[in-house]
Structures are given as C-alpha cells and as structure tokens.
Amino acid sequence: MAAAPTxxxxxxxxxxxxxDLLYKDYHTxxxxxxxxxxxxxxxxxxxxxxxxxxxFSEIQSQLKKKNVTVDVKATSDSNLITTFTIHxxxxxxxxxxxCIPFPYQKSAKAELQYLHAHAGLxxxxxxxxxxxVSLSGVFGTGAFAVGADVSFDTxxxxxxxxxxxxxxxxxxxxxALILNNKGDSLAASYxxxxxxxxxxxxxxxxxxxxxxxxxxxxxxxxxxxxxxxKARLNNYGxxxxxxxxxxxxxxxxxxxxxxxxxxxxxxxxxxxSLVLKP
Numbered sequence: 001m002a003a004a005p006t007x008x009x010x011x012x013x014x015x016x017x018x019x020d021l022l023y024k025d026y027h028t029x030x031x032x033x034x035x036x037x038x039x040x041x042x043x044x045x046x047x048x049x050x051x052x053x054x055x056f057s058e059i060q061s062q063l064k065k066k067n068v069t070v071d072v073k074a075t076s077d078s079n080l081i082t083t084f085t086i087h088x089x090x091x092x093x094x095x096x097x098x099c100i101p102f103p104y105q106k107s108a109k110a111e112l113q114y115l116h117a118h119a120g121l122x123x124x125x126x127x128x129x130x131x132x133v134s135l136s137g138v139f140g141t142g143a144f145a146v147g148a149d150v151s152f153d154t155x156x157x158x159x160x161x162x163x164x165x166x167x168x169x170x171x172x173x174x175x176a177l178i179l180n181n182k183g184d185s186l187a188a189s190y191x192x193x194x195x196x197x198x199x200x201x202x203x204x205x206x207x208x209x210x211x212x213x214x215x216x217x218x219x220x221x222x223x224x225x226x227x228x229x230k231a232r233l234n235n236y237g238x239x240x241x242x243x244x245x246x247x248x249x250x251x252x253x254x255x256x257x258x259x260x261x262x263x264x265x266x267x268x269x270x271x272x273s274l275v276l277k278p
Contacts, residue, residue: 008145010113010120011136014165015176018189021201022218022232026240026256028269035277079103097124106132120147130155143169184209197222237262242271250277 030050037043042063049056060073071083080102089096089112097111109131111124120138125131131154138147144167151161165178172193179186189203198221205214218232231241242256252275259268 006142007115007117008120008138008140008142008147008167009115010122011138011147011149011163011165013120014138014145014147014167015174015178015187015189017174017191018176018201018203021191021199021220021230022189022203022216025230025242025244025254025273026232026258027271027273028256028258029271031271031273033273033275035275037278100127117141132160134161145169181207233261251275 031047032049033045033047035043035045038061040063042061045060045062047058047060055076057076058073060071062069062071064070067087067089069085069087071081071085073081073083075081082100082102084098084100086096088094093115095113095115097113098109099111100108106126106128108127109124110127111122114121118139118141122134122136124134126133132151133154134149134151136147136149138145140146146166147164149161149163149165150159152158153160159182162182163178163180165176167174167176174191176189177186178189185205185207187203187205189201191199191201193199198219200217200219202218203214203216205216206212214234214236216232216234218230220228220230222228226246228244229242230244231239233239237260238258239261240256240258242254244252244254246252252273254271254273254275256271256273257268258271260266
C-alpha cells in the first residue's frame, strides 16, 4: 500500500474529500464559465450565474510572473477585488496573500500560509482600524492530523469562530471529526475509495442546540475517463444526482438535479454548469 501524503495540509483540508464527494458540483442554478488567455499569458475568466430571476456576473484576470500571481476580479455589483499572491516567500512552503477590494472595505486583508511536513498554518488580519484576526493550524502527518480554526473580532472583543477537527487518512480511506459553529455542531465524515472508478462517502452532523441530526450518504462513479456520475441522499428525503462530462480537456458540462422524495408531487430542481477552457 502506498504511503499517505507526507504533510497534514491546511485546516480546510480536514474532511475535504468527503465534502467534495457529497456536495461539490451539486447546484440548482445555471452557470457559465469561459476562460481565455491573453498574449502576455494572463488568464481571463468570465463567469455568470442565473439564480431564480437574478443574474450574477464577474470577470477575473490572472497573471503569473515568476513566484508572483496577481488576480483582479470585477463583479456585477460594482466591486473590484485585487489579490497579490507571493509563493515561496523567503522560505519554501511560505505564501503571502494581500487582498484589496475597491471601494475599500473591511474585507481587505493580509494573509500568510505555511506548509510543513508536520504542520499547516494560516494567519490573516483585516487591514482596518478594528481588524478581524483569524488563525488556523494543523499538526501531524499525512496519516493523522489535528487542528483548530479561530477568528477574533477586535472591534467587539468577541471570538466570531472557533472550530476544531481531526482526521485519519490512508491510501483509500479518510475519516474526519469536526466541531463547528462555536462548538454547537459536530460532524463526522467518511470517504472510501472502493476502486479506481468508485468512491463512497457519508457525513453525520449533530446540532447540540436543536438536537437535530443530518445523515447524508453519497457515491461517485467514473463511467469512463471523461464521464462521472454522482448521487446522494439524506435522512430528510432530499435526493440529488449529477452527471459531469469532460467533452474536451478542462472543459466540463455538468447537469444536476434535486428532488424531495417526501414531496414527490413537487417539481424537481435542475442545474446546469458549462465550463469552457482552451
């Protein structure tokens, strides 16, 4: 059996495989994404999403030069966000990120990420008089990892977030336990790669305040090298399925649907996503 990944990664990677299997690419909107490349190497991406009767659009330009990446994104609600990313900032594994919106808002922030064989650290601070300070850390190996994620609002003097998680990963299996929402919810997830084409996953989430449990099962199967189908079902009777086809390299079409099996008379929801890349 091959060895597990050598590093624990960042906190956001705890339970990520199960979340991706159960939730990624499922949607009930219409989405269109087109990416082209300018002569100077800049990648230009146009994205549009139709949700109900509203349409949200954005255009993003990304330019990479040596170890620096510059992203400029303009949205249909008149926001302009510029992000500078410096890779290998002074030492291997260290990344610096500076995000500046226009008009200038509290969302402007500076961020540092550091990846090590036995640790993954992420720290960010808002660029304003009373900033939001966030810190997350994961310690361990690619096989076993434990971490925490906290945010502190210096304006109110309160913690706006404190989460914790642990994970165990092998070549074909990933299990995670995550405490979210300031300790109010606990989620246990499981991902198992059955073979080269099929994977299964499950998540059990419990809310301490409402005493509610949500159990979600899902599976993913590759019909061939270009086509993947996914399905999921939770204990409330919501069933979803999707088919995703890579009709040309990096260009994907995804059709997904959701139906309430306990109210089968209601019409099902259908989503369509089209991603075009040269």
